[in-house]
Amino acid sequence: MTDDPAALLGDLRQLRRKVRRDRSGCAFPLLLFGMLILAAPLCYETIRPEIGQVYERAAGPFPVFRYIWLPLKHEVLVQWYWMLALLAGFGATMWWYRRRAAQVGVETDLSGYLAAAGAGLVGVVFGVPVLAETVTVSNSLYSTPEVNLPIAFGSAAGSVVAFFLGTRRAHWRPVAVLAGTVLGMITLAAIGVYLVNGYSALLVIAVAMLVLAWVERSHLVAVTAALFTAASIHANLQGFAQLVPYTDDGRVMVLADLALPAGVLIIGGVIALLMSRRALA
Amino acid sequence: MSAYPTNDLNDLVHQRHRLGILTIAAESKQVEFGYLREALDLTAGNLSRHVTVLHEAGLVDVHKGYEGKRPRTWVSITDAGRKALADEIAALRALVARHDD
Numbered sequence: 001m002t003d004d005p006a007a008l009l010g011d012l013r014q015l016r017r018k019v020r021r022d023r024s025g026c027a028f029p030l031l032l033f034g035m036l037i038l039a040a041p042l043c044y045e046t047i048r049p050e051i052g053q054v055y056e057r058a059a060g061p062f063p064v065f066r067y068i069w070l071p072l073k074h075e076v077l078v079q080w081y082w083m084l085a086l087l088a089g090f091g092a093t094m095w096w097y098r099r100r101a102a103q104v105g106v107e108t109d110l111s112g113y114l115a116a117a118g119a120g121l122v123g124v125v126f127g128v129p130v131l132a133e134t135v136t137v138s139n140s141l142y143s144t145p146e147v148n149l150p151i152a153f154g155s156a157a158g159s160v161v162a163f164f165l166g167t168r169r170a171h172w173r174p175v176a177v178l179a180g181t182v183l184g185m186i187t188l189a190a191i192g193v194y195l196v197n198g199y200s201a202l203l204v205i206a207v208a209m210l211v212l213a214w215v216e217r218s219h220l221v222a223v224t225a226a227l228f229t230a231a232s233i234h235a236n237l238q239g240f241a242q243l244v245p246y247t248d249d250g251r252v253m254v255l256a257d258l259a260l261p262a263g264v265l266i267i268g269g270v271i272a273l274l275m276s277r278r279a280l281a
Numbered sequence: 282m283s284a285y286p287t288n289d290l291n292d293l294v295h296q297r298h299r300l301g302i303l304t305i306a307a308e309s310k311q312v313e314f315g316y317l318r319e320a321l322d323l324t325a326g327n328l329s330r331h332v333t334v335l336h337e338a339g340l341v342d343v344h345k346g347y348e349g350k351r352p353r354t355w356v357s358i359t360d361a362g363r364k365a366l367a368d369e370i371a372a373l374r375a376l377v378a379r380h381d382d
Contacts, residue, residue, distance in 0.1 A: 005376045008297060012304045012370070018320060019308040102348055105316030106309045107355075 021279055023108045025100045026212060026221045029093040030269030033205050036085040037262035043081045044250035045073040064128050067198040069241075070250045082201040083125070090117045090208065113211050119181050120188060120207035124200045127189025141193045152190035159183035195236040202232035202261055209265075220275070224268030231261040293338055294369045298323060299331050303366040306341055306358035314354040332356060340365055 044067060057071060060079040067078055094110060101107030131151070132141055141148045159180045166176030188207070192200050209225035239257035247253065294300060301321045306312050318328050335341045340362035344355045358366070 005373045005380070008300070009370070009373050009377065011297075012300065015301055015304050015320065016308055019305050019312075022316075023309055101311075101313075105313035105319075106305070107311050109310035111310075 019106055020217050022104050023100070023106045024216055024218065024272075024276060025097050025108065026216050026218055027269050027272035027276060028096045029089070029209075029212065030221070030224060030265045030272055032092055032269075033089050033209075034262045034265030034269055036089055037202070037205075037258050037265065040078075040081060040085070040258060041251045041255040043072075043074060043078045044070075044254040046248055046250040047071045047073045048248070062125055064125055064192060064195070064200045065198050067250065067254070068196065070248065070253070072250055078198075086117075086121055086201055086204055089205070090114065108215060110215065113208060113215050115181065116211035117204065117208040119185050120204040123185030123188035124192045124204050127185050128192040128200075131186070131189040131193065141190075142196070148190050148193055152187055155183045155186040155190065159187060197236050197239055197257065199232070199236050199257065202228075202235060202258075205265075206232050218272075220268060220272055224264060228261055228264045228268075231264050235261055291365060291369055291372075293334065294340070294365045296331070298327070299335055300366070300369060302328075302331060302335060302356070303340065303358060303362055303369075306356055307363055307366055309357075311344070311355040311357040314356065317356065335362070 058075040060066060060076045062079040062083055065079040065082040066075070072078060094114065097108050097110055135141060135147060135151070162176045162180035162183060166173045166180060169176070188203065191203065195203065206225065206229040209221065209228055213222035213225045235257045240260065241253035241256045244252060244256045294303065298321055302317055305317060305320060314325075314328065314332075317323070317332075318325060321328065323331075332341065332343060336343050338361075340359060342357045342359055344357070346353055346355065
């Protein structure tokens with residue numbers, strides 16, 4: 001390293017790049033969540049009630065993960081699958097980065113990633129029913145966008161302002177981060193109202209991936225997370241199930257919906273893996 | 282920022298290896314002693330001296346632990362360390378800008 005200020009700044013920039021390259025471990029969470037999403041359709045086996053048989057659908061512990069389009073053999077299993085996939089995915093990501101730190105000697109700070117994942121999970125899973133209970137409207141929140149959309153946009157704007165203030169004023173940071181997180185959870189809950197296909201877990205993963213892109217300062221993760229967010233919103237609002245030839249097999253329909261978001265993460269993960277191998281070579 | 286950017290350089294932080302230690306630590310939750318030694322191409326004794334200076338000034342924390350049976354020393358940056366690093370980088374940039382004018 002040199003003492004010339006311009007050259008010193010250049011050296012520090014190179015050091016920063018080296019640390020970011022060495023601590024990068026994004027291939028694992030991208031591939032893991034891609035595989036977990038791709039495996040989800042296996043839980044969606046359809047039940048075919050006999051003619052005249054009354055079939056009562058189980059409510060389950062996490063209604064935001066409920067699949068409403070076909071009666072399923074394991075309604076509760078589907079909801080637990082998403083919840084456990086999220087918890088196991090975030091837990092495994094933490095384990096992976098710690099293992100990597102022990103090997104490489106430099107540890108990524110995942111506190112922001114875990115906070116975003118936790119806030120996303122709580123906002124989507126518990127926020128949607130709480131919002132529906134708290135906000136009194138004549139019809140459901142889904143049917144009253146004049147009430148729900150101002151909540152979504154207002155809380156999103158408030159969250160952005162709070163986080164911005166937190167970065168500008170150090171002594172406001174704890175309060176600003178708390179306010180920004182709570183408002184972000186309200187935004188996710190208001191968006192979650194519209195996710196009728198029951199794939200809200202994708203939104204939680206999308207939030208976590210966007211924050212991971214920031215933590216890793218990675219263009220690849222940023223592009224993958226942005227594409228994944230778009231694919232997740234499409235899968236939740238529309239999906240490709242209606243484009244496949246008619247079938248009453250839930251596994252095929254769900255696979256048609258989830259193949260794109262899972263594919264985006266897996267392709268991003270494979271590229272990240274190849275890039276990290278090339279950097280080591 | 283003062284009229285003369287050199288006045289804003291902090292002698293304790295400006296030393297190039299200490300600046301390197303703070304830069305690496307600021308990019309991570311914690312960094313291992315061996316990684317710092319290799320990245321900055323320093324001997325263990327030299328690195329230890331620089332880390333001690335930064336630790337005594339409250340700019341880094343030092344934690345000792347074991348990975349299996351192997352002892353390992355981890356260094357993490359404090360809030361004061363982050364501020365000192367940001368101030369130093371700003372002073373260096375101001376110096377370069379003034380030099381370019």
